[in-house]
Structures are given as C-alpha cells and as structure tokens.
Amino acid sequence: MSIDVIVVGLGFGADFAPIYQAHPDVGRVAVVDADPVRTTAVADRLGITDRFPSLDEALAAPGWDAVHLLTPVRFHAEQVQQVLKSGRHCASAVPMATTLEDLDALIAAQDDAQRNYMMMETAVYSREFFHARSLLDSGKLGRLAYFKGDHLQNLDGFPDYWLGYPPMHYVTHALSPALALANTRVESVRCLGSSKLTPDHIGVAGAGFGTEAALFKLAGDDLVANVTMSFFQLGRSYLEGFSVYGDEGALEWPQLEGGPMKEFKLEQLPDGRRGRPVTEADVRPPGAPELLPEALKRFADGGHGGSHPHLVHEFVSSIVENRKPRVDARTAATWTAPGICAHQSALQGGAEIQVPDYGAR
Ligand SMILES: NC(=O)c1ccc[n+]([C@@H]2O[C@H](COP(=O)([O-])OP(=O)(O)OC[C@H]3O[C@@H](n4cnc5c(N)ncnc54)[C@H](O)[C@@H]3O)[C@@H](O)[C@H]2O)c1
Known part of the structure; x- marks a missing residue:
C-alpha cells in the first residue's frame, strides 16, 4: 500500500x-x-x-x-x-x-x-533522546531521579504572530523527553513568570513574561521535571534540550548548542571518602538510522x-x-496541557494547577 x-x-x-x-x-x-x-x-x-x-x-x-x-x-x-x-x-x-x-x-x-x-x-525522535532511552533501558542511569529541560530562544524579528507568545505554550520540546522516558504524565505544576513583557513585546495573548520557570510534578512517582522556557528579554544564546538524571548516572545537554553531551556515572564509595566519585565522558550520540528505510x-x-x-x-x-x-x-494532549497549565500558574503568581489526565503515557 x-x-x-x-x-x-x-x-x-x-x-x-x-x-x-x-x-x-x-x-x-x-x-x-x-x-x-x-x-x-x-x-x-x-x-x-x-x-x-x-x-x-x-x-x-x-x-x-x-x-x-x-x-x-x-x-x-x-x-x-x-x-x-x-x-x-x-x-x-x-x-x-x-x-x-x-x-x-x-x-x-x-x-x-x-x-x-x-x-x-x-524532541522524542532526536539522536539525544535515542541515547537517553538506551542508557535508561540498559540500566546505566539506574532509577530515574530528576529531569531538567530548557528552551531558550530569542523570538525578536520572528513573524508578528509570535509576539508575546507565552513561552510555556511551547513546552513540549523541553518536557516530552521526561514524560516519554518516565512513561508518565504531569499531575500538577507550579510556575513563576520572570521578566514581565515590555509593552513592545506584548502580543495577542496580552500581558505575560519573557521567561517562565516551572516545576512539573510527575504522576505516580516521586519525580520532578524542572523546565525553563524563554522567548523574550533574555541575553542568552539558543538552547533547546533536556537532561535526565538517575541514581546511578546522568545524561546532560551541552551548555552551548552543538557541543557534546555529558554522560556521568556514579562510582562506588571508596573507604574513608566523602561523596561517591563520578566519572564524566563527552558523548555525541549516533542516532538510530537503522530504524529508517x-x-x-x-x-x-x-x-x-x-x-x-x-x-x-x-x-x-x-x-x-x-x-x-x-x-x-491523547499522548499529544498529555505532553501539551502541562505547558498551558504552567502559563495559567505563572499568571496566578505560582499557584499549583492540576493537569488533566488524558489517559495516555
Ligand atoms: N522543532 C519543531 O518541532 C519546530 C521547529 C520549527 C517550527 N515548528 C512549527 O512549525 C510550524 C511552522 O513554523 P515556521 O517557522 O515554518 O512558520 P512560518 O510562519 O515561517 O511559515 C509558515 C508558512 O505557512 C504559510 N501559511 C500561513 N497560513 C497558512 C494557511 N492558513 N494555509 C496555508 N499556508 C499558510 C505561510 O505562508 C508560511 O509559508 C509552526 O507551528 C511551528 O510551531 C516546529
């Protein structure tokens, strides 16, 4: 066919x-x-x-x-x-x-x-995500412990319809890897807005923030995803990625786009030492072209x-x-709704907002 x-x-x-x-x-x-x-x-x-x-x-x-x-x-x-x-x-x-x-x-x-x-x-078909998935599936991360996501991008000069766009309404690139890896949804969110939009940045969505920082509580577990979204009024170069942390290892997005990811492995605690040593390695994930025609x-x-x-x-x-x-x-709504709720939370000064359950993971 x-x-x-x-x-x-x-x-x-x-x-x-x-x-x-x-x-x-x-x-x-x-x-x-x-x-x-x-x-x-x-x-x-x-x-x-x-x-x-x-x-x-x-x-x-x-x-x-x-x-x-x-x-x-x-x-x-x-x-x-x-x-x-x-x-x-x-x-x-x-x-x-x-x-x-x-x-x-x-x-x-x-x-x-x-x-x-x-x-x-x-985000969930990126070579970085394929690598995170294989680290998790092979046990190298241990038990999932924490997520971070960032999408920092300056939208000045973009088509007019982006003006004043609530950053959390575009959260899926930074959040979906966490939800896909943990195979869960967001239960509730608390989000604060930072840097009120200046009059020249306000668009059809009305007053809002250049940057929004959210803590998403994941359902059915004790996990948190900490996501920062920014589209305006932030003097920082483009960054769009996620980091995943387990109790045995971690994979971190590079600080500068294009750089290598960092992979961490927690080693055994030697006698008499404070704090377990951690080995670090640069990694450039190969992706999964073998899955393609x-x-x-x-x-x-x-x-x-x-x-x-x-x-x-x-x-x-x-x-x-x-x-x-x-x-x-249902999965798309599960990954999109948390950002809509996060922006509501930011407009309400950080109030905790429950996120609907769409019955998908
Ligand atoms: N990583 C990602 O997933 C990613 C990256 C970039 C863009 N996007 C998404 O892709 C979409 C397009 O982004 P873009 O940067 O190309 O936008 P754009 O505004 O640069 O281009 C949109 C195109 O659609 C055309 N268009 C506008 N209204 C139309 C209509 N009613 N019917 C037919 N054509 C119409 C415009 O003429 C233009 O050529 C957006 O929704 C954006 O969020 C996703």
Whole structure:
C-alpha cells in the first residue's frame, strides 16, 4: 500500500516535503502555502507538480490520504479538525493547541474520524533522546531521579504572530523527553513568570513574561521535571534540550548548542571518602538510522537531532500498518496541557494547577 500526502506550510514544511517524496510507502506529494511565491519556489525546486493555493482547495480535491500541517500555531486546532473531518489522516507541527478546550476537541475529532492524528514532536525522535532511552533501558542511569529541560530562544524579528507568545505554550520540546522516558504524565505544576513583557513585546495573548520557570510534578512517582522556557528579554544564546538524571548516572545537554553531551556515572564509595566519585565522558550520540528505510537514511543528519525522517516514517507507517502513531491525540494532549497549565500558574503568581489526565503515557 502507498499513500498520497499533502504538506501544508512551506517554511518548516519545505524540510519535510522531500522526506515524504523519498519514503517508499508514499506515492504522490502535494504542497500548499498561502503565499503563492513560496509555493512555486519550493515546488519547482522539489519537482512537485501537485500544488494548491489553500487547505480548503486541497481537501476538496479527490484522493490524498494524509495531510501534514506546518502552518502557524494559531491555525493548528482548526485545521487539524478540518483535515480529520475530510476523512484524511493528519500530522501537525507542535504545539497541538494552546487551550485545554482545543486539546479536548482534537481528541474528539480523532476519535470521531477514526483517522490517525500525530503531533510531530521532534524532541522524542532526536539522536539525544535515542541515547537517553538506551542508557535508561540498559540500566546505566539506574532509577530515574530528576529531569531538567530548557528552551531558550530569542523570538525578536520572528513573524508578528509570535509576539508575546507565552513561552510555556511551547513546552513540549523541553518536557516530552521526561514524560516519554518516565512513561508518565504531569499531575500538577507550579510556575513563576520572570521578566514581565515590555509593552513592545506584548502580543495577542496580552500581558505575560519573557521567561517562565516551572516545576512539573510527575504522576505516580516521586519525580520532578524542572523546565525553563524563554522567548523574550533574555541575553542568552539558543538552547533547546533536556537532561535526565538517575541514581546511578546522568545524561546532560551541552551548555552551548552543538557541543557534546555529558554522560556521568556514579562510582562506588571508596573507604574513608566523602561523596561517591563520578566519572564524566563527552558523548555525541549516533542516532538510530537503522530504524529508517534505506531511502530516508540520508536525512538522518538533519536538524532537530535528525528527527525529521523518523517522524515522517512513524506517521506514514502508522497509516500503512493501520495502527495508532506513537504521539496520537491523547499522548499529544498529555505532553501539551502541562505547558498551558504552567502559563495559567505563572499568571496566578505560582499557584499549583492540576493537569488533566488524558489517559495516555
Ligand atoms: N522543532 C519543531 O518541532 C519546530 C521547529 C520549527 C517550527 N515548528 C512549527 O512549525 C510550524 C511552522 O513554523 P515556521 O517557522 O515554518 O512558520 P512560518 O510562519 O515561517 O511559515 C509558515 C508558512 O505557512 C504559510 N501559511 C500561513 N497560513 C497558512 C494557511 N492558513 N494555509 C496555508 N499556508 C499558510 C505561510 O505562508 C508560511 O509559508 C509552526 O507551528 C511551528 O510551531 C516546529
């Protein structure tokens, strides 16, 4: 079986269209962008003849099994529902949505349509995540003890719709690795906002903070994930990653992007010594190209930890194999809602907020 896929939004989407073209289970690939100049430029470069000026027109066309949305965040909730209602499978860039009501609506839309929805979370298909997973599975970390996540990125000069964007509404890259490794959800969150947005940084979301720092209490265990998100008013270079700590070892994200990760191993306590010695090693995780079809391996060196071909492969395979994708709507909501609740907490001066249980891990 092969499927035909429409890629919508040709900023980030221009990276994904060629991966679909190369996938052995994908037949035709079409592209859509609201900007006709961009559509022509990308489609010509990739040799794609099927082009649509809008999602409406693409969905009105016969055929086409699946749609991958890479449009601005404010369109995700509405467009995902539109795609699912049209009877197509739908992949969406993060975040799933920015309100709890929309998360519920997308779960209902997935269930009603009986089609696959997948949130394309790059962090859990990165080479760093594959390495963390193998350290945990091989026992090298011991029992999980603590997580840290950071996403620090200056959004000045980004398209206007990012202005004043609540940082915690984009928490999934920094938090989902913890939830995936611990196989759990967030029970409650306390978050503080730091650095009130200056008038020139306030956008449609209203008053808020340049930086938000949250403590997420994970369910069913005694674990905490400590996540800092910042999009404005922070004089620091880009950092987007996670660190995981066990009682026998740890894997830490580099302080500067591009540097090696640090792997730690707690050694036995020698007689008469205070504190167990720790060995440290630099590590550059190789990723898991062996999990990809041969034709996609050449994309495994790409951005976001080489995650893009893995995401495409999981979305396409889930459709072809008639099974749920790894990050279906319930899992996506489980990873997205904590950030929505964290921003609420920050607006309420750090009040503890309970996070809904979507029944997924
Ligand atoms: N690591 C990650 O997972 C990651 C990284 C970057 C971006 N993203 C997500 O990808 C999405 C796109 O990001 P971007 O940086 O490419 O955004 P962008 O604003 O640079 O580009 C969006 C594109 O979509 C087009 N567009 C806008 N509205 C449209 C509509 N209604 N129908 C069709 N096309 C439309 C625009 O013309 C533009 O070409 C965002 O949701 C962002 O959050 C995720």
